[in-house]
Amino acid sequence: MSTTNSPLVDNYLRRLRAALAGLPADRRQDIIEGVTQHIADARLQLGQDSQEGDDAIRGILGQLGDPDVIAADALDAERGSIAAARPPRSVRNAVWLMYAGAAVSLAAAIADIATKNELRQVLARTPMARNLIGTATTATFTQAAAVNLAGVVLFLLTARWTAKGSITARTLAWVLFGLSTVAVLIGPGELSALSPGPAAVRVLTVLGWLAGLGAIVYLWRRSSTAFLKARFR
Amino acid sequence: MTQMRRGAIEYCVLALLRRREWYGFELAHALAEADGLVTSEGTIYPLLSRLRRDGLVDSAWRESPQGPPRRYYSLTTEGTAALKAFAGQWATFRDTVDRLLTEGT
Numbered sequence: 001m002s003t004t005n006s007p008l009v010d011n012y013l014r015r016l017r018a019a020l021a022g023l024p025a026d027r028r029q030d031i032i033e034g035v036t037q038h039i040a041d042a043r044l045q046l047g048q049d050s051q052e053g054d055d056a057i058r059g060i061l062g063q064l065g066d067p068d069v070i071a072a073d074a075l076d077a078e079r080g081s082i083a084a085a086r087p088p089r090s091v092r093n094a095v096w097l098m099y100a101g102a103a104v105s106l107a108a109a110i111a112d113i114a115t116k117n118e119l120r121q122v123l124a125r126t127p128m129a130r131n132l133i134g135t136a137t138t139a140t141f142t143q144a145a146a147v148n149l150a151g152v153v154l155f156l157l158t159a160r161w162t163a164k165g166s167i168t169a170r171t172l173a174w175v176l177f178g179l180s181t182v183a184v185l186i187g188p189g190e191l192s193a194l195s196p197g198p199a200a201v202r203v204l205t206v207l208g209w210l211a212g213l214g215a216i217v218y219l220w221r222r223s224s225t226a227f228l229k230a231r232f233r
Numbered sequence: 234m235t236q237m238r239r240g241a242i243e244y245c246v247l248a249l250l251r252r253r254e255w256y257g258f259e260l261a262h263a264l265a266e267a268d269g270l271v272t273s274e275g276t277i278y279p280l281l282s283r284l285r286r287d288g289l290v291d292s293a294w295r296e297s298p299q300g301p302p303r304r305y306y307s308l309t310t311e312g313t314a315a316l317k318a319f320a321g322q323w324a325t326f327r328d329t330v331d332r333l334l335t336e337g338t
Contacts, residue, residue: 016275027279027282027286030278030282030285031278031279031282033304034257034277034278034281034282034304035275035278037256037257037258037303037304038257038258038261038274038275038278040301041256041257041258041300041303042258044300063265063273063274064273064274064275065272065273065274065275065276066273067275069273069275069276070273070275070276070278070279073239073273073276073279074276074279077239077279077280077283078279078283
């Protein structure tokens with residue numbers, strides 16, 4: 001079988017592979033395999049009644065068409081089917097809430113930094129030894145900022161996975177919601193909505209929790225499940 | 234290739250597969266021969282890949298009478314049903330377009 005050992009064929013397949021870069025790896029492999037087999041079959045057929053040379057190979061590749069044309073057609077068809085499988089409203093709402101949650105968490109982190117002095121005054125009113133107030137303020141402030149920034153990252157990651165249509169998004173959503181619930185109920189220090197920390201930080205923390213709750217509710221709608229599972233396949 | 238043309242060619246492939254199994258090169262050749270239905274033979278491979286993903290065709294590696302083992306394509310039950318539905322819609326569509334093009338009514 002005379003499949004390879006032709007620089008012309010190798011070059012053609014390399015160009016096709018590069019042009020198909022926008023497709024998932026398994027689909028790309030499928031197409032390359034088909035075209036490789038096609039070239040082998042065409043050469044086999046020619047080999048029986050003609051002298052095989054570079055001109056013959058150019059003829060075969062010419063019939064196949066320019067790699068860019070084949071790839072453009074493949075990608076165009078794929079876009080058509082992806083557009084047809086646009087995420088349902090429930091999924092789009094969940095993604096929207098996650099972006100809102102990321103924004104709220106970021107605002108909470110900023111509010112935390114801005115209210116550091118207020119936090120110190122709050123802690124000063126508690127029956128805490130005077131020499132410990134500075135350390136307690138720094139520890140609480142740092143923890144709160146870290147948790148809020150982790151929230152920003154988690155919200156953005158979950159939104160991304162949801163939009164991509166991966167069922168992993170739901171696992172991430174639960175991790176995020178768990179973290180957020182802990183933050184609201186027992187908090188690290190002032191983060192807790194029930195503790196006497198600065199009001200702005202407390203309100204924003206609760207808003208972030210609500211965004212996470214809303215996203216989870218939307219992700220568990222039947223239409224979301226169908227979308228995420230279908231895409232996962 | 235326009236969406237309409239591409240869609241029609243997909244059903245032409247399904248129609249060819251109705252009687253027997255074909256391998257890629259044969260299909261590409263048949264479609265290119267059929268009055269230039271396909272100008273770039275290579276476009277058939279993304280098309281076959283889509284049909285397989287959508288469950289309309291199936292494929293299996295098989296020894297051939299001459300030459301190397303090849304991937305043979307066959308029609309699935311879903312493919313048969315899709316082809317049948319298309320054949321009915323196509324006849325109506327074609328007649329309507331023909332009538333408008335020739336008589337303008």
